[in-house]
Every structure is written in C-alpha cells, then in structure tokens.
Amino acid sequence: MRKMINYQPVPMARFMMGFLPLLALLLVYLMASDARLSLNAADKLLPGFNAMGEAVYRMAFEASPRTGEYLLWADTLASLLRLAMGVAIGAMLALVFGLFCGALPVFRAFLSPLITLFALVPPLAVLPILFICFGLGEVSKVVLIVIGTTPMITRDLMLQVQTIPREQLVKAQTLGGHSAQILWRVILPQLMPRLFDAVRLSLSSAWLFLIAAEAIAATEGLGYRIFLMRRYLAMDVILPYVAWITLLAFALDLLLRLISRHCWPWYYAK
Known part of the structure; x- marks a missing residue:
C-alpha cells in the first residue's frame, strides 16, 4: 500500500486508465440498447448508434x-x-x-x-x-x-x-x-x-x-x-x-x- 501512494503512471498508461471507464460505459449502453431493441424495434429510450448517426446527419x-x-x-x-x-x-x-x-x-x-x-x-x-x-x-x-x-x-x-x-x-x-x-x-x-x-x-x-x-x-x-x-x-x-x-x-x-x-x-x- 505504501507504494501505491507514490506510483506515477506513465502518460500512455494514464491515458489507457482514463479511457477504460469510458469504454465500459459505452459497452453497458450498447448491451442495454440491444436488449431493449430486441424486445421492441421501435423503442425510443435507448436508440442504437445507427439511429443516432442518422439523426446527427439530419x-x-x-x-x-x-x-x-x-x-x-x-x-x-x-x-x-x-x-x-x-x-x-x-x-x-x-x-x-x-x-x-x-x-x-x-x-x-x-x-x-x-x-x-x-x-x-x-x-x-x-x-x-x-x-x-x-x-x-x-x-x-x-x-x-x-x-x-x-x-x-x-x-x-x-x-x-x-x-x-x-x-x-x-x-x-x-x-x-x-x-x-x-x-x-x-x-x-x-x-x-x-x-x-x-x-x-x-x-x-x-x-x-x-x-x-x-x-x-x-x-x-x-x-x-x-x-x-x-x-x-x-x-x-x-x-x-x-x-x-x-x-x-x-x-x-x-x-x-x-x-x-x-x-x-x-x-x-x-
């Protein structure tokens, strides 16, 4: 535990450590969206990336x-x-x-x-x-x-x-x-x-x-x-x-x- 307080991650490791929570959040959203859309293709609560991409383009x-x-x-x-x-x-x-x-x-x-x-x-x-x-x-x-x-x-x-x-x-x-x-x-x-x-x-x-x-x-x-x-x-x-x-x-x-x-x-x- 004493080493943890003195540990300084290198820049690449710091970037990856900051990116992992965002990736986890994205994966959770994708799984929840797929689950809802599989039950109801017209569901609007958690739209898929295709629907959001079309909306952004529009x-x-x-x-x-x-x-x-x-x-x-x-x-x-x-x-x-x-x-x-x-x-x-x-x-x-x-x-x-x-x-x-x-x-x-x-x-x-x-x-x-x-x-x-x-x-x-x-x-x-x-x-x-x-x-x-x-x-x-x-x-x-x-x-x-x-x-x-x-x-x-x-x-x-x-x-x-x-x-x-x-x-x-x-x-x-x-x-x-x-x-x-x-x-x-x-x-x-x-x-x-x-x-x-x-x-x-x-x-x-x-x-x-x-x-x-x-x-x-x-x-x-x-x-x-x-x-x-x-x-x-x-x-x-x-x-x-x-x-x-x-x-x-x-x-x-x-x-x-x-x-x-x-x-x-x-x-x-x-």
Whole structure:
C-alpha cells in the first residue's frame, strides 16, 4: 500500500486508465440498447448508434425545411456566443473585484459582504426576475451566466491574492512602489493564471445556467433543441446533443488550459 501512494503512471498508461471507464460505459449502453431493441424495434429510450448517426446527419448536414439552417451548427453558434459573452463579462468583473477586494482591505470591507450575498443566491431562482427585467432575449441569458459565475470566481481570486507572501508586498514598497504599481506589477501577474483556472472550474456552472435559460425561453440553442426534442421522445437527437455539449465543454477547458500554460509557464512549473 505504501507504494501505491507514490506510483506515477506513465502518460500512455494514464491515458489507457482514463479511457477504460469510458469504454465500459459505452459497452453497458450498447448491451442495454440491444436488449431493449430486441424486445421492441421501435423503442425510443435507448436508440442504437445507427439511429443516432442518422439523426446527427439530419441535424448537421441537411438544411431545415422551415428555416433553411443547419440546426446543429446554428444551435452551437447561438449557445457558444451566449456562453462566451457571459463567461468573459463575468471573468472581467471577477478579476476587478477579486484584485481590489483581495489586495485592499478597504474595498474588501465594503464589497465582501455583498459578494458573499450574491454567491449564496441560487442563480436559477432569479431567472424569472431577469426575464421580467431584461425580457426573453439574449440579455437575460447572458446576465444569468454573469450572475452565476462572477461571485464564485471573485471569491477564488480574493483567496488567491491573500495567499501571496506578504514579503513580496513589503519588498515592493521598500523599492518605492505605490499601491497602483504593486497591484499592476506584483499581484495581477500572479492572479492571471489563477483566473483561467477559476474560469475553467466555473464552466460547468455556466453551461448549466445557459441550458436552463435556453430551455425556458429561446428559439435556438443547444438547450432549446434538447428540450424541444424531449416533447417527441427523440432520444436519437437528445443523446448526441448531450455528447456534443460535453465535447464542447472539454474543448473549451483544454483551450483555456493551453492558453494559460503558454502565457504563464512559470505557474505550472511549481
């Protein structure tokens, strides 16, 4: 047992170990799908891969007779634009609040209770309020993502600022640095890679808020399409859409990680 805690698998072994649970899950689905379809060929709960492939081809490569759009790509673009706007605005606000509240006790005393209050409010509970205030358009969906992600990222950055060794700040002041210089040249560079990590951790919540908002009030988007297809029990469309959202979330997480590693390699060398 002592050796287990010190064992570090090689990259290929790590890849295979991560792939095996996914393979097992896929095999379980295939067996369950075959069992249900053998009893009822028209079963919609667990469609076969052929049915899902045909549905994906229809959604992605055949224009909609009603709108003339390729629905999968139109839905993806609409959802990604909403997600990107909400996460970007939330990250910028969180960076400002986290930097000032973490580094300046006056700002922390003034704004920290308000940030904590917003962090404790369930974002989905204010969704009807957002629809009333901003309407059913894009603004309410983006604002929901901002409200849901900003407090979480802000609190993370505030804690990160407070873990910076006090000696660095003292040395900067000894060398004649004033508050603005210390914020800009000492604290902010150490905060940026943590911002990307916090955004990566908040992506799952951002997707949740996006799908919920699209399910209630939207005319396009991945969440809208999933809940629309639910009415027809079209699992051959719903399951590929869920898998597509998962793939998009993984790609965004990987992109943020690569950008962070490229811009701040020293942070990952610790």
